[in-house]
Amino acid sequence: MGKLLGLTPFALYVVLFLGIPxxxxxVTGFFTADGSFTWANVAGIFAPNILGTFASSFxxxxxxxxxxxxxxxxxxxxMLGTRAEGALRTIVDSASSVLAQFGGVMxxxxxxxxxxxxxxxxxxxxxxxxIDIFANGxxxxxxxxxxxPYIYFQVPLMVITxxxxxxGLKKQWAEANATLGGTRWTYWTRIAAPVLAPSFFGSLLLxxxxxxxxxxxxxxxxxxGAQIVxxxxxxxxxxxxxxxxxxxxxxxxxxxxxxxxxVMWGYSVLQSRTARWQR
Amino acid sequence: xTSNETRLGSEPSKVVRWIILGIVGLVFAIPIxxxxxxxxxxxxxxxxxxxxxxxxFAPEAAVTYRSLFTSISNSVVLAIVTVAIILVxxxxxxxxxxxxxxxxxxxxxxxxxxxxxxxxxxxxxGLAPVYAxxxxxxxxxxxxxxxxxxxxxxxxxxxxxxxxxxxxDVVTLSEAARSLGASWLNVMWRVLLPNLRRxxxxxxxxxxxxxxGEFTIASLLNRSNLQVALLQISQSDPYVATIxxxxxxxxxxxxLLLIGxxxxxxxxxxxx
Numbered sequence: 001m002g003k004l005l006g007l008t009p010f011a012l013y014v015v016l017f018l019g020i021p022x023x024x025x026x027v028t029g030f031f032t033a034d035g036s037f038t039w040a041n042v043a044g045i046f047a048p049n050i051l052g053t054f055a056s057s058f059x060x061x062x063x064x065x066x067x068x069x070x071x072x073x074x075x076x077x078x079m080l081g082t083r084a085e086g087a088l089r090t091i092v093d094s095a096s097s098v099l100a101q102f103g104g105v106m107x108x109x110x111x112x113x114x115x116x117x118x119x120x121x122x123x124x125x126x127x128x129x130x131i132d133i134f135a136n137g138x139x140x141x142x143x144x145x146x147x148x149p150y151i152y153f154q155v156p157l158m159v160i161t162x163x164x165x166x167x168g169l170k171k172q173w174a175e176a177n178a179t180l181g182g183t184r185w186t187y188w189t190r191i192a193a194p195v196l197a198p199s200f201f202g203s204l205l206l207x208x209x210x211x212x213x214x215x216x217x218x219x220x221x222x223x224x225g226a227q228i229v230x231x232x233x234x235x236x237x238x239x240x241x242x243x244x245x246x247x248x249x250x251x252x253x254x255x256x257x258x259x260x261x262x263v264m265w266g267y268s269v270l271q272s273r274t275a276r277w278q279r
Numbered sequence: 280x281t282s283n284e285t286r287l288g289s290e291p292s293k294v295v296r297w298i299i300l301g302i303v304g305l306v307f308a309i310p311i312x313x314x315x316x317x318x319x320x321x322x323x324x325x326x327x328x329x330x331x332x333x334x335x336f337a338p339e340a341a342v343t344y345r346s347l348f349t350s351i352s353n354s355v356v357l358a359i360v361t362v363a364i365i366l367v368x369x370x371x372x373x374x375x376x377x378x379x380x381x382x383x384x385x386x387x388x389x390x391x392x393x394x395x396x397x398x399x400x401x402x403x404x405g406l407a408p409v410y411a412x413x414x415x416x417x418x419x420x421x422x423x424x425x426x427x428x429x430x431x432x433x434x435x436x437x438x439x440x441x442x443x444x445x446x447x448d449v450v451t452l453s454e455a456a457r458s459l460g461a462s463w464l465n466v467m468w469r470v471l472l473p474n475l476r477r478x479x480x481x482x483x484x485x486x487x488x489x490x491x492g493e494f495t496i497a498s499l500l501n502r503s504n505l506q507v508a509l510l511q512i513s514q515s516d517p518y519v520a521t522i523x524x525x526x527x528x529x530x531x532x533x534x535l536l537l538i539g540x541x542x543x544x545x546x547x548x549x550x551x
Contacts, residue, residue: 003379010372013364014390018430021405022397028404071303078299081290094535097488098528099307104494105506106524109513110310113317113521120313152310155303174289187289213398216494220510230400237404237499253401264396 028250072158096156104216165199202270350508360425443478
């Protein structure tokens with residue numbers, strides 16, 4: 001019993017700063033500003049403009065997850081057969097972690113410098129190829145502008161999460177394929193693809209969740225308006241003019257958690273199917 | 280060996296490998312190069328200059344960028360307190376669970392992974408009322424934000440320490456030390472910590488990296504850390520903001536490179 005006491009500081013900490021905030025985030029959506037129960041906020045999620053932001057979040061996350069997963073998987077494939085402790089892998093791993101997890105605001109700066117109105121690539125395209133990427137208006141500070149920066153952190157995340165699965169492919173399988181007269185094509189389509197599929201789609205879901213919950217890059221790029229769900233939450237949290245908007249933030253948070261729980265549940269199911277091959 | 284593998288079809292040929300890595304590497308280098316070029320721009324009309332970099336060391340810079348320097352020191356304080364939370368709260372709990380309550384391992388793992396499912400922007404909705412109370416009890420100084428950061432770091436720190444716990448036979452080590460008459464404090468300090476050094480270092484570095492890059496919680500709770508200040512200053516002086524973003528990026532890259540070296544030297548040692 002005395003030993004169980006040793007767990008209390010951590011338990012207390014997690015309850016205070018993870019349990020209570022999560023519960024509050026889920027529950028506040030069901031109350032009005034003066035504390036009485038209401039369905040209004042949750043019903044508010046289904047207002048056309050809010051549903052529109054959920055739709056935007058969905059397609060930005062889906063597009064960047066698919067592109068990120070495919071490009072990331074290609075990079076992983078290219079690194080097959082290099083030494084895990086070698087310089088190449090160490091550098092790619094570290095660079096991937098930096099870009100996947102700590103980009104945030106910095107990514108917004110990078111893409112303003114690249115494809116902003118005076119960006120390096122924008123100007124170069126205009127001067128040498130006479131292509132004006134903003135001929136139909138500046139889209140960098142709109143939802144489509146999120147695609148490139150998001151892909152920029154999705155690809156590295158794919159590299160980190162998918163590489164272990166690719167490395168789990170056993171040499172013997174390739175040898176068996178070769179001795180039985182199989183080709184490179186049969187190896188990849190008949191052996192590697194089925195084995196890798198759960199892990200690939202699991203990583204894809206993780207990438208989706210990552211983009212769906214990402215806030216910093218969007219907040220730094222889009223200072224006006226609330227085109228995706230995290231920015232809606234910002235709008236609801238910092239709004240001082242409309243009272244009771246914090247409770248709307250609660251409803252939005254609830255909506256996000258529902259999506260995240262479904263996606264992460266799918267991820268863990270696929271992960272447990274992957275684990276079978278990694279022994 | 281490599282050529283043999285290539286013939287079997289399980290690995291890409293050298294040419295294919297370098298074509299893929301070359302193209303992706305190039306595309307990914309462009310935004311970074313654009314950032315560096317941006318910090319060297321003389322103005323709208325072109326030309327390159329080092330003025331934006333040298334300006335940082337001018338005597339009046341300390342005044343001009345005071346809010347930025349304050350926020351950097353805020354981020355450093357937050358990094359230190361967050362690492363302290365990991366070392367004082369998370370690490371002992373993980374060791375205790377590993378040694379005494381093996382049944383709780385899955386529970387602990389589940390708790391530590393939750394922050395991945397609860398995004399920071401969702402957590403902050405519930406953190407706002409919690410911090411209203413924290414401010415009353417502990418005051419409004421910046422370090423209290425580290426409580427929230429400890430949570431966001433939890434999944435990474437857990438993974439780093441757990442990997443180390445799994446690779447060392449902690450149970451046998453501590454039982455051996457106990458049977459030789461060492462107190463629990465002695466076991467912890469002289470047996471366990473030295474063996475878990477790499478995991479602890481990796482967890483600390485990753486905590487520092489996460490805290491230096493954190494924007495969501497600080498910004499939505501109206502606190503100023505490095506990233507919040509960078510976004511603010513980018514409106515008036517985008518050059519300096521970009522310079523500091525690059526520096527932070529380089530620093531975090533080096534930290535993670537060190538983690539990589541730590542874990543690979545562990546792999547080498549266990550292989551031999």
